[in-house]
Amino acid sequence: MTTRLSLMIVATLAGLVVLAAPPPALTEGAPLTEADLGEQLFFDPNFSINRTMACATCHDPDRAFTDGRETPATGMVSLGDDGHALGVRNAPMVTYALTAPPFHFDETLKEYVGGQFLDGRATTLANQAVAPTLNPVEMMMPEAASVEARIKENPDYVADFKRLFGADIFERPSDAAPDTPAAFTAFGRAIEAYERTAQFAPFDSKYDRFLRGDYDLTVLEDLGRTLFFSNNNVNCANCHRLKREDAPFEPFTNHQYRNIGVPRNPALLALGQVSPDYIDHGLLENPQVSDPAMDGKFRTPSLRNVAVTGPYMHNGVFSDLRTVIEFYDKFNNPDRKLNPETGKPWADPEVPGTVDLEELRAKALSDRKIDALVAFLETLTDKRYEPLLNNQN
Secondary structure, three states: OOOOOOOEEEEOOOOOEEEEOOOOOOOOOOOOOHHHHHHHHHOOHHHOOOOOOOHHHHOEHHHOOEOOOOOOOOOOOOEOOOOOOEOOOOOOOOOOHHHOOOOEEEOOOOEEEOOEOOOOOEOOHHHHHHHHHHOOOOOOOOOHHHHHHHHHOOHHHHHHHHHHHOOOOOOOEOOOOOOOEHHHHHHHHHHHHHHOOHHHOOOOOHHHHHHOOOOOOOHHHHHHHHHHHOOOOOOHHHHOOOOOOOOOOOOOOOOEEEOOOOOOOHHHHOOOOOOOOOOOOEHHHOOOOOOHHHOOEEEOOOOOOHHHOOOEOOOOOEOOHHHHHHHHHOOOOOOOOEEOOOOEEOOOOOOHHHOOHHHHOOOOOOHHHHHHHHHHHHOOOOHHHHHHHHHOO
16 A cells, blocks of 8 residues: 555644544555555544544543643634534543453343443444544534545545455445444444554553553552552542452443542533533433433443543543542541642532442542552553653652
8 A cells, every 4th residue: 555644633722733643554565454545544634524523532542541621611622623522522532442241231240341432322332433523512524425425535444444344345335233334333333443442442541551561660559559449448449440359451440430529520511511500421321221220320430540540430520640649538537628739628429319328438548548559559550651740749
């Protein structure tokens, strides 16, 4: 394949652009893979209505695939392709998203598990990849056929899609959805293939190197590790562990859903994109879920790269990782009465009736133990993002 990619421009605010690094050019003659194509699509802004927004706009690879743009809602939620519309949820990082199983109800656990987006409404990564293109506050394309039309504008894409997905890819409907062009489904499949490459899950953090014997934890980091995995102290591992303690390739999430009593975000509501009394019902807003007991529950995120991917919670209400740990501690520590970011008492839960209080029960934490947990969580940062830790301190 000949080299053909130029630097792609990803727009942020009106009149202001940020240059996103393009995928590396393929070596002459190298066979194209679905992941190669997905990488090109991931950085291409032509799949948004005004051609200013790519997947990489909200999932910047230089920021652990989160949204780092300066906007009226910086970090809390993402700005849409029109330069005005704002979402209501914090853009999840894409790193380690590949560890999540398809969305389903586990009959043994009696829990909803897996999926993508904070409410699991996208069953797979491929489903997730296409959804922002049609979202009216994100990339804003009117329909799947319009995405297919943008693909067909590029002769190289046409050739690549035919080579990878069949000569008739632009002539037939999707097998999964007869009203959807097959090329639209293939678009998501290619991006999923890219998001399943090692770039998104290198497992090379200090913690991973510690497990391999290539890094010695500091005293504070090791204390945080002990606290994290100990049910006698805190309950972090109840939701943020899938395997046995210190197992390799731990995603630091059980992929289940919980309501931990997160309050509404006044700063987000003040932007006026939703009504002042807006409530995000989380899992209950997933079309596949109707049980009112699921109200206010959100997918437990991976803690990998958590130290460099703030702000935190589904609505970006907390800016600092230490605040998040103090928030957990306030359920068990009568001395932890004030939100350190506001200096005011902790606000009430957004959805109070389904808070998982039993799983939040733990021993009160001292300030040193909170420092230790922060230090341990910092060790979960991928090696390429370790320089970003200096920006968090």
